[in-house]
Every structure is written in C-alpha cells, then in structure tokens.
Amino acid sequence: IQEDLENLDPECKELLLSLPREKGFRTPYIYFFQGFWCQPKEIEAIISFQKHFRARDTDVVLASIPKSGTTWLKALAFSIMNRKHFPVFSDHHPLLVSNPHDLVSFFEYKLYAGNQVPELSELSEPRLFATHIPFPSLQESIKKSSCRIIYICRNPLDTFVSSWIYSNKLRPETLPPVPLEDAFQKYCKGVIGFGPFWDHMLGYWKESLERPDKVLFLKYDDLKQDITSHLKKTATFLGCPFSVEEEREGVIEGIAKLCSFENLKDLEVNKSGKSIKNFENKHLFRKAETGDWVNYLPPSMARKLAQVMKDKLGGSGLQF
Numbered sequence: 001i002q003e004d005l006e007n008l009d010p011e012c013k014e015l016l017l018s019l020p021r022e023k024g025f026r027t028p029y030i031y032f033f034q035g036f037w038c039q040p041k042e043i044e045a046i047i048s049f050q051k052h053f054r055a056r057d058t059d060v061v062l063a064s065i066p067k068s069g070t071t072w073l074k075a076l077a078f079s080i081m082n083r084k085h086f087p088v089f090s091d092h093h094p095l096l097v098s099n100p101h102d103l104v105s106f107f108e109y110k111l112y113a114g115n116q117v118p119e120l121s122e123l124s125e126p127r128l129f130a131t132h133i134p135f136p137s138l139q140e141s142i143k144k145s146s147c148r149i150i151y152i153c154r155n156p157l158d159t160f161v162s163s164w165i166y167s168n169k170l171r172p173e174t175l176p177p178v179p180l181e182d183a184f185q186k187y188c189k190g191v192i193g194f195g196p197f198w199d200h201m202l203g204y205w206k207e208s209l210e211r212p213d214k215v216l217f218l219k220y221d222d223l224k225q226d227i228t229s230h231l232k233k234t235a236t237f238l239g240c241p242f243s244v245e246e247e248r249e250g251v252i253e254g255i256a257k258l259c260s261f262e263n264l265k266d267l268e269v270n271k272s273g274k275s276i277k278n279f280e281n282k283h284l285f286r287k288a289e290t291g292d293w294v295n296y297l298p299p300s301m302a303r304k305l306a307q308v309m310k311d312k313l314g315g316s317g318l319q320f
C-alpha cells in the first residue's frame with residue numbers, strides 16, 4: 001500500500017488509508033471515494049478540482065465513464081464549438097495534428113493532476129473541459145451555474161470489453177494480466193474506475209431528465225447509427241445550431257467524417273503520439289464496433305450482465 005501512495009499529498013494519503021479498497025488492475029489498489037471507485041492519483045486530483053475549480057456560465061463539460069466514447073465526443077464537441085475559428089474542411093484543422101485529448105483536457109488527468117491548481121481564467125470562452133467524475137462529485141459551481149454538460153455512455157457489455165482490453169494493454173509490467181473472469185466479476189459488482197457504471201449513468205441520466213437544457217445525454221451506439229441528427233442536436237444544445245448555409249455546404253457531414261474512427265485512427269499523431277498520462281494514442285482506437293462483446297463474452301456472462309443492467313437500470317427509463 002505504501003508504494004501505491006508514494007508521492008501523494010500527505011492529507012490525501014491519510015484519507016486513502018481510511019477508505020475501503022479492492023485490488024486494482026492498473027494500480028495495486030483502487031479506493032471507494034465519495035461513492036465511486038478511483039485510483040489514488042485520480043482522488044488527489046479530484047480533491048484539488050473540487051477545492052479550486054470555478055465554472056463559468058459559458059463553460060461546456062464533457063462527461064463519461066471510461067471507454068464509452070470519450071475520445072469521439074471530445075473530437076465532435078471541439079469541432080462543433082470551434083468551427084468558425086477552425087473551418088472543418090481546413091487542411092490545418094487542429095484534429096489533423098493533435099489527439100482529441102490534447103485539445104480537450106480532463107480535470108483529473110491533466111488540469112488538476114499532481115495536486116496542481118491551473119490558471120484557467122485566461123482561456124478564451126467558451127471553455128471546454130472533460131471529466132470522468134460522477135455527477136454528484138462535480139464541483140458545486142458546475143451544478144449551480146448555467147454551464148452545460150454533455151454526457152456520453154455506451155452499452156455496458158461493449159464498455160466492459162473495451163475497458164478490459166485497454167486495462168491489459170496499459171497495465172504496468174509489475175502487475176499481472178487481468179483474467180476476463182476476474183475483471184467481469186468486479187464489473188458486475190460495480191468495481192471499475194469511476195463506477196459502479198449504473199450509478200455513473202443514472203446520475204447524469206436523472207439530471208438530463210430534470211434539466212434538459214443543462215445536461216445532454218448521448219449514447220455511443222445511437223451516434224454510430226445516426227451521426228447527423230446527433231450533431232445537429234448537440235450543436236443546438238450548445239447554442240450554436242448549424243445554419244441552413246452550413247447544412248448546404250456539408251459542414252455537418254464534414255465534422256462527422258473528420259471525427260470518424262476511420263479518419264482519426266490513421267492520422268500520424270494517433271498512430272505514434274502520446275497523450276493521456278503518456279500512454280500511446282494508438283490504444284485509444286481499437287475497433288469501435290457496436291456489439292463486439294459477442295467475440296469475448298460467453299452467453300453465461302452476457303446473461304449475468306444483462307441481469308445486472310435490468311436490476312440496476314430497470315425503471316429508470318434508460319435502456320440499451
């Protein structure tokens with residue numbers, strides 16, 4: 001445990017020693033903090049974020065549980081919001097040379113990582129941020145101000161598979177590979193980064209029903225099915241709907257194509273670059289298929305997870 005907590009702020013270290021913990025896949029332990037599971041360094045950053053961040057009414061926050069389409073949402077929201085400044089058909093569009101995670105920063109992995117307090121007041125408006133933090137633990141000013149939140153989630157079966165494969169790729173050499181069964185048991189118990197997944201989804205889901213002007217709730221698989229209507233919906237939600245002229249010029253299709261998996265994954269920056277925590281960008285682009293879980297999960301596991309989804313999400317109106 002000591003090794004796990006090395007280099008952390010002493011106050012945070014003390015707190016962690018008092019929290020429930022489970023064996024982790026990418027760190028020796030993950031901890032149950034404010035009702036969700038988290039790695040030590042993430043907790044340290046979240047505490048700093050909660051203390052120091054102040055939202056502006058014009059801010060936009062992209063939220064998700066890991067492996068639900070965060071990279072895609074970052075690319076889409078960035079392109080929509082900056083299209084006047086960076087025309088989508090330009091050969092110099094930032095997405096052609098930067099990974100989406102370098103254009104839209106996470107509070108917990110970048111801005112407040114290492115207990116730092118970033119200077120964000122100079123950023124031009126509207127500011128665009130991202131986070132995996134569950135709704136109840138967002139800084140209060142995000143909830144109270146008129147800033148907007150876009151949440152993306154994905155079928156838990158696919159999210160689980162994506163996350164299991166990703167965790168094994170990024171696992172430090174000091175930790176053994178994670179067998180599918182172990183990862184699955186934990187996922188069904190809710191033990192996954194920023195999970196339980198059902199609490200994460202329901203937190204944003206309920207808020208989106210109560211305050212549809214504040215929280216736009218998107219599903220990865222819906223976007224895959226019909227990107228055009230979701231781009232229109234997102235632009236309208238953000239207060240910058242596409243004009244008739246833009247529609248005629250094919251701006252919507254242009255954004256869809258620029259941000260598509262096929263386009264992004266073949267760009268040099270995404271084949272050889274490094275972004276989040278120095279991990280290779282290529283791991284962020286795997287298959288991007290709906291229903292790929294059938295290639296990994298036996299029917300018994302699929303049935304078990306379907307039951308968990310029914311038990312936990314049933315009655316909420318949220319379905320996959």
Ligand code: A3P
Nearest residue numbers: 067068069070071072162260261285286287288
């Ligand atoms: P798979 O592992 O199923 O391929 P996140 O961005 O939250 O980490 O989610 C990762 C998942 O999104 C991965 O799914 C990845 O391949 C997929 N993905 C990455 N970029 C995408 C894009 N531009 N469009 C659609 N899916 C994308």
